[in-house]
Amino acid sequence: MKNLGVIGCGAMGKGIVKNLIKNGYKVYAYDPSPDALAKCEELGAIPQPSPFETARQADLVISSLPGPGIVKDVMMGESGVFSALKPRSFVLDMSTIDPVTAKGLYAAAKEKEVHFYDCPLSGGPKGADAGTLTIMVGGDDKYLPDIRPVLESVGKDIFLLGSSGSGQVAKLCHNMLVALMTAGLGEAFAVGEKAGVSRSQLAEVIQSGSAHNRVLSVFGDNILNHTYENVLFSLEHMNKDIHLYQETAGHYSEDSPLGQVVCSLYEKAMEQGKGKLDSSAVCGGN
Incomplete structure (x- = not known):
C-alpha cells in the first residue's frame, strides 16, 4: 500500500500527512479549508477536490475529523469514501467518535468489502508533527500486519485493543x-x-x-x-x-x-x- 488518502488536514492531519510522506507514501489529501490543503501540498501531498476523489486514488484512507456526524457523512454518504474505495481497501479513522458509531461504520464498510478500523489518537498536534502519537486500535486482528507499517509511520505507541469500537x-x-x-x-x-x-x-x-x-x-x-x-x-x-x-x-x-x-x-x-x-x-x- 503506497497510495494513501488523508481526509481532514487540520492540526492533527497535517502532521499525519507530513510523516506519511516522510516514510515514502504517496499521499492524496482533502480538507474543506483551502489553507489547510495548501499547507499539505507544500509538504508534498496531492490535493483532491472531495473525500470521494481522495478515496478513489487510495488503497488506504486515514480520516481525522471533528466528530461522529461528519465521519458518518464522509464515509457513508452517497459520494462517500466507502463507495469510492476498491474492495479489500482499508480505512483508519483517527477521529474521536463513539464506539456505537464506530461499530456501525465497521459493518457498513464490511458490506463494501472494505476493512474499517477505529484508530483514535493521543499526543496532540505536537505528537502528530513528531510522529510520536499514541494510537488505540479497534478492528479485525487478521489484517493488522497490513496496516501496522502505516500506523508506525505516524505513531510511537500502538495499542491493539480488540474488536471494532475498542479504540474509541x-x-x-x-x-x-x-x-x-x-x-x-x-x-x-x-x-x-x-x-x-x-x-x-x-x-x-x-x-x-x-x-x-x-x-x-x-x-x-x-x-x-x-x-x-x-x-x-x-x-x-x-x-x-x-x-x-x-x-x-x-x-x-x-x-x-x-x-x-x-x-x-x-x-x-x-x-x-x-x-x-x-x-x-x-x-x-x-
Missing part, C-alpha cells in the same frame, strides 16, 4: 480522566493559592509525590499561568469527548457520577464562551 472506548475513557485531572488541578491550585502556597510550589510538590501526573506536565504552563489562549487541545473538543464518554457509559448501563461532574464543569465553561480556548480554561474563573 479507550480514547473516551482516557480523555475523561484527562478532563477530570485538569479540573482537579485547577481547583487544588486555587485552594492552595488562597491558603498561601504558590501555584509553582504546589506543582513541585504534586510532581514529586503520589499525585504526579502527565496532565500537569502537558497543560501545566497554561494552568499555572492562566495562558488559556495557548491552545494545546481546545475546550470545545474536550467537551465533545467527555459527552461522548457519558453517552457510552449510558449505552452500557454503567453509572458515571464523576463523568457527570466533569461534563457539568465543561458545559459551564462552554457557556462562558471558552470553547475556542485551551481545555485547561476550565480551571479559570468567569
Whole structure:
C-alpha cells in the first residue's frame, strides 16, 4: 500500500500527512479549508477536490475529523469514501467518535468489502508533527500486519485493543480522566493559592509525590499561568469527548457520577464562551 488518502488536514492531519510522506507514501489529501490543503501540498501531498476523489486514488484512507456526524457523512454518504474505495481497501479513522458509531461504520464498510478500523489518537498536534502519537486500535486482528507499517509511520505507541469500537472506548475513557485531572488541578491550585502556597510550589510538590501526573506536565504552563489562549487541545473538543464518554457509559448501563461532574464543569465553561480556548480554561474563573 503506497497510495494513501488523508481526509481532514487540520492540526492533527497535517502532521499525519507530513510523516506519511516522510516514510515514502504517496499521499492524496482533502480538507474543506483551502489553507489547510495548501499547507499539505507544500509538504508534498496531492490535493483532491472531495473525500470521494481522495478515496478513489487510495488503497488506504486515514480520516481525522471533528466528530461522529461528519465521519458518518464522509464515509457513508452517497459520494462517500466507502463507495469510492476498491474492495479489500482499508480505512483508519483517527477521529474521536463513539464506539456505537464506530461499530456501525465497521459493518457498513464490511458490506463494501472494505476493512474499517477505529484508530483514535493521543499526543496532540505536537505528537502528530513528531510522529510520536499514541494510537488505540479497534478492528479485525487478521489484517493488522497490513496496516501496522502505516500506523508506525505516524505513531510511537500502538495499542491493539480488540474488536471494532475498542479504540474509541479507550480514547473516551482516557480523555475523561484527562478532563477530570485538569479540573482537579485547577481547583487544588486555587485552594492552595488562597491558603498561601504558590501555584509553582504546589506543582513541585504534586510532581514529586503520589499525585504526579502527565496532565500537569502537558497543560501545566497554561494552568499555572492562566495562558488559556495557548491552545494545546481546545475546550470545545474536550467537551465533545467527555459527552461522548457519558453517552457510552449510558449505552452500557454503567453509572458515571464523576463523568457527570466533569461534563457539568465543561458545559459551564462552554457557556462562558471558552470553547475556542485551551481545555485547561476550565480551571479559570468567569
